[in-house]
Amino acid sequence: MFTRSIEDDATAGGARGESVAVNLRHYLSTMLFNIVGNLMLSRDLLHSQSKEGYEFFQAIGKTTVWAGKPNVADFLPFLKWLDPQGLKKNMLKDLGRAIEIIEGFVKERIEKHKPNEKKAKDFLDTLLEFEGDGKDWQEKIPHEKIIIIIMEMFIAGSDSTSTIVEWAMAELLRKPEAMRKVKEELNEVVGVNRNVEEIDIEKLPYLQAVLKETLRFHPPVPLLVPRNTIHDTDFMGYHIPKDTQVLVNVWAIGRDPDSWKDPLSFKPERFLGSSIDYKGQNFELIPFGSGRRICVGMLLAQRIVLLGLASLIQCFDWELVKGSIPETLDMRENIGMSVRKLVPLNVIPKRRLRTMAT
Numbered sequence: 063m064f065t066r067s068i069e070d071d072a073t074a075g076g077a078r079g080e081s082v083a084v085n086l087r088h089y090l091s092t093m094l095f096n097i098v099g100n101l102m103l104s105r106d107l108l109h110s111q112s113k114e115g116y117e118f119f120q121a122i123g124k125t126t127v128w129a130g131k132p133n134v135a136d137f138l139p140f141l142k143w144l145d146p147q148g149l150k151k152n153m154l155k156d157l158g159r160a161i162e163i164i165e166g167f168v169k170e171r172i173e174k175h176k177p178n179e180k181k182a183k184d185f186l187d188t189l190l191e192f193e194g195d196g197k198d199w200q201e202k203i204p205h206e207k208i209i210i211i212i213m214e215m216f217i218a219g220s221d222s223t224s225t226i227v228e229w230a231m232a233e234l235l236r237k238p239e240a241m242r243k244v245k246e247e248l249n250e251v252v253g254v255n256r257n258v259e260e261i262d263i264e265k266l267p268y269l270q271a272v273l274k275e276t277l278r279f280h281p282p283v284p285l286l287v288p289r290n291t292i293h294d295t296d297f298m299g300y301h302i303p304k305d306t307q308v309l310v311n312v313w314a315i316g317r318d319p320d321s322w323k324d325p326l327s328f329k330p331e332r333f334l335g336s337s338i339d340y341k342g343q344n345f346e347l348i349p350f351g352s353g354r355r356i357c358v359g360m361l362l363a364q365r366i367v368l369l370g371l372a373s374l375i376q377c378f379d380w381e382l383v384k385g386s387i388p389e390t391l392d393m394r395e396n397i398g399m400s401v402r403k404l405v406p407l408n409v410i411p412k413r414r415l416r417t418m419a420t
């Protein structure tokens with residue numbers, strides 16, 4: 063579906079005599095938002111008929127921008143009351159609007175709910191029907207909490223996942239040899255007469271290695287979620303007092319020459335035949351965190367990214383825009399809630415798959 067829109071837009075641009083290059087980020091962000099919307103709320107939020115969908119998309123997008131901006135008041139707390147960059151004001155406005163919209167979705171679901179109705183359940187149904195077993199949680203989940211959980215899924219799930227696909231594509235375009243290997247693997251396993259499917263993914267070890275290498279080199283959440291020490295701690299010769307905020311720099315760990323050979327080169331091959339994985343057990347690769355607070359969306363992200371990446375590469379041959387060459391592709395990073403490419407990837411798709419999913 064998203065490869066179809068890429069092809070349609072590129073073809074329409076070409077027919078108008080305009081550039082056929084597409085901004086990949088746009089398609090990835092909308093695809094991710096739609097997937098999360100469908101899983102959480104069974105809604106095509108970006109469908110033209112969806113009244114609040116686009117407004118919600120924008121409100122969540124702005125919320126992540128405000129959340130990712132370095133706040134001067136964190137370093138100079140006496141300025142807190144002034145809100146010198148207007149971050150709190152903007153955050154309250156956009157987050158407030160996003161909450162209002164989700165609240166509307168939740169109310170609508172409760173009003174339309176028919177007991178014992180037989181239909182596939184989405185995440186919202188599951189949250190509404192949940193009842194604690196009396197051990198960890200006694201009762202039903204209050205509606206205010208349901209709204210926050212749903213919102214967290216959109217905020218935590220959309221940007222991080224679309225970002226990693228964009229980085230992977232950028233790295234593969236910089237390394238034509240690696241791109242060639244992904245294509246060869248896809249040709250062998252899937253061919254060009256049908257679309258790649260989820261079931262194919264386990265037969266694509268090089269593609270899986272590309273994902274691991276991209277997560278090592280460009281972890282979308284570079285400092286994980288901040289921790290606080292609950293008591294005085296001595297760790298590797300350092301004394302960390304109680305109540306200290308601790309950040310885990312997975313970006314630096316991924317580039318540490320003590321952990322990785324030739325860490326500044328993008329080499330998916332390093333993971334072929336290696337048992338190192340990102341599931342929280344190998345501490346040199348923890349882009350999803352580790353332990354109790356490990357990313358709850360890790361397996362979902364893995365499925366979406368691998369299938370999304372495989373579809374992009376199977377459906378199209380990608381070319382850089384005129385004047386851009388692999389060696390000088392801009393790979394600078396933009397600081398935010400997720401570390402994105404500073405300059406979005408504009409690339410030209412040339413269709414290679416015979417039939418395209420609609």
Ligand code: HEM
Nearest residue numbers: 218219222223283286287349350351352355357358359363
């Ligand atoms: C490549 C994609 C993703 C990356 C790299 C990523 C990374 C992370 C990281 C590093 C954390 C914090 C873990 C820690 O501090 O130990 C986190 C938390 C979280 N992630 Fe993800 N994530 C991704 C995709 C997703 C998706 C698709 C969803 C859901 C739709 C999701 C939902 C969450 C939630 C709800 C939390 C908070 C968990 C908590 O509060 O304990 N993430 N993620």
